[in-house]
Amino acid sequence: MTTDVTPIGMPAVHEERVPRRAGRSYFIRTFGCQMNEHDSERIAGLLEADGMVPTGDVRRADVVIVNTCTIRENADQRLYGYLGSLKAEKQRNPGLRIVVGGCAAQKDKDAVRERAGWVDVVFGTHNTHRVVDLLDRVDEWGPVTEIWEESGNPDDAPSMLPSRRESDHSAWVTITTGCNNSCTFCIVPIVRGPEISRRPGDVISEIRRLADDGVVEVTLLGQNVNSYGRDLDLNGRQPLFADLLRRAGEIEGIGRIRYTSPHPKDIKEDVALAMAETAAVAAQLHLPLQSGSDRILAAMHRGYTGTRFLEKLAMARDIVPDLSVSTDIIVGFPGETEADFERTLEVVREARFDSAYMFQFSPRPGTPAAEMGDAVPADAIQERFDRLVTLQNAITHERNRERVGRIETVLVEGPSKRNPLVATTRTEGNRIVHVDGVFEPGRFFDVRITRAAPHYLEGVQV
Numbered sequence: 383m384t385t386d387v388t389p390i391g392m393p394a395v396h397e398e399r400v401p402r403r404a405g406r407s408y409f410i411r412t413f414g415c416q417m418n419e420h421d422s423e424r425i426a427g428l429l430e431a432d433g434m435v436p437t438g439d440v441r442r443a444d445v446v447i448v449n450t451c452t453i454r455e456n457a458d459q460r461l462y463g464y465l466g467s468l469k470a471e472k473q474r475n476p477g478l479r480i481v482v483g484g485c486a487a488q489k490d491k492d493a494v495r496e497r498a499g500w501v502d503v504v505f506g507t508h509n510t511h512r513v514v515d516l517l518d519r520v521d522e523w524g525p526v527t528e529i530w531e532e533s534g535n536p537d538d539a540p541s542m543l544p545s546r547r548e549s550d551h552s553a554w555v556t557i558t559t560g561c562n563n564s565c566t567f568c569i570v571p572i573v574r575g576p577e578i579s580r581r582p583g584d585v586i587s588e589i590r591r592l593a594d595d596g597v598v599e600v601t602l603l604g605q606n607v608n609s610y611g612r613d614l615d616l617n618g619r620q621p622l623f624a625d626l627l628r629r630a631g632e633i634e635g636i637g638r639i640r641y642t643s644p645h646p647k648d649i650k651e652d653v654a655l656a657m658a659e660t661a662a663v664a665a666q667l668h669l670p671l672q673s674g675s676d677r678i679l680a681a682m683h684r685g686y687t688g689t690r691f692l693e694k695l696a697m698a699r700d701i702v703p704d705l706s707v708s709t710d711i712i713v714g715f716p717g718e719t720e721a722d723f724e725r726t727l728e729v730v731r732e733a734r735f736d737s738a739y740m741f742q743f744s745p746r747p748g749t750p751a752a753e754m755g756d757a758v759p760a761d762a763i764q765e766r767f768d769r770l771v772t773l774q775n776a777i778t779h780e781r782n783r784e785r786v787g788r789i790e791t792v793l794v795e796g797p798s799k800r801n802p803l804v805a806t807t808r809t810e811g812n813r814i815v816h817v818d819g820v821f822e823p824g825r826f827f828d829v830r831i832t833r834a835a836p837h838y839l840e841g842v843q844v
């Protein structure tokens with residue numbers, strides 16, 4: 383039997399310790415996805431609990447953390463390029479500690495050691511909570527590598543660790559780690575392990591604590607949020623993601639809830655209904671298409687067809703009023719023909735996504751797709767990619783123009799990077815709106831949209 387809430391004192395993931403690095407500074411470089419960004423916040427929280435202070439200048443740091451990604455080939459190139467630049471820092475300051483964690487460390491610990499011998503600590507995705515202990519071990523014993531397999535224990539979820547958030551008003555909350563799917567292009571199941579759900583009581587308690595701390599927006603994170611809870615047993619009942627959304631929506635102070643990502647094969651009406659019926663849950667959905675071709679989707683092991691994807695999308699749009707939808711698309715998967723790609727364009731035209739993250743296929747060693755052969759020539763991938771980007775950009779601009787004249791509730795992120803007298807805000811549908819004026823970050827207010835640019839909107843406060 384599993385209890386819903388972790389008893390106080392149970393998650394002994396970090397024991398009481400006397401801070402040992404008071405006043406020393408740390409610098410974190412994060413590669414990759416939101417999951418990594420969130421892990422970096424946890425690492426920062428642990429280092430600060432040990433007395434350390436952040437610095438934005440790597441040359442002033444006593445500890446540099448590199449939180450790595452291995453989702454694409456160029457992620458590796460960027461990682462080793464960056465580690466190369468740290469070699470000079472280490473020569474200049476031999477006391478510097480260089481720590482490499484995250485997915486690339488989990489998957490390629492030996493490669494990190496071989497290619498960057500100046501690294502002090504290599505730790506895996508299941509060892510995040512051990513970062514301070516590992517630094518202690520380096521001080522005493524020299525370089526250390528620690529990679530664990532998934533423990534299967536929800537108490538090891540990174541969200542149970544202290545955190546230093548990048549934003550005062552907005553936070554990520556991990557609801558699951560790992561993934562039980564087997565998309566052939568994806569390294570996540572290999573580096574993050576099987577899916578583990580956190581107990582709903584733990585997730586809700588964390589959101590309540592965040593709300594008490596002034597957070598008004600949370601994003602629930604999981605590789606496949608729709609399968610949330612399938613591995614839990616709460617007195618004979620499995621918690622559902624839709625229930626979690628509804629419970630999170632009742633928490634006072636949380637004005638906006640987002641989540642990422644659902645899997646198109648698993649999203650069902652109950653989640654769409656929870657979105658529609660829970661005021662705080664944003665009418666925004668990130669639904670990764672990957673390809674429109676049934677043949678390529680089958681080769682990717684995605685578990686749906688182009689038509690089925692469009693049906694799921696129509697279901698969500700029918701239930702959730704004014705739903706904004708983004709997606710991911712991979713161009714040039716092995717064996718993709720011109721006809722396959724044309725089908726992707728067709729689905730994109732029909733889906734009319736509000737925005738899309740578009741990628742050129744790059745084989746990840748260790749994934750089935752890397753062994754498939756039948757590679758699409760690079761120039762064909764580039765040419766298809768350019769056509770897709772042109773099409774999607776036109777649709778995004780069109781969708782943005784449809785917002786002009788409408789009243790939208792926006793959340794202030796902060797001053798615009800280009801002009802401090804203009805605020806950067808975000809709509810429920812996740813569009814950026816620039817608004818003249820100085821507004822407190824974390825504040826909600828209504829704007830009328832006055833202009834649509836290809837990738838942002840402008841508006842005035844009403």
Ligand code: SF4
Nearest residue numbers: 561563565568570605
């Ligand atoms: S659902 Fe597929 S793409 Fe997403 S993390 Fe799991 S294996 Fe990777």
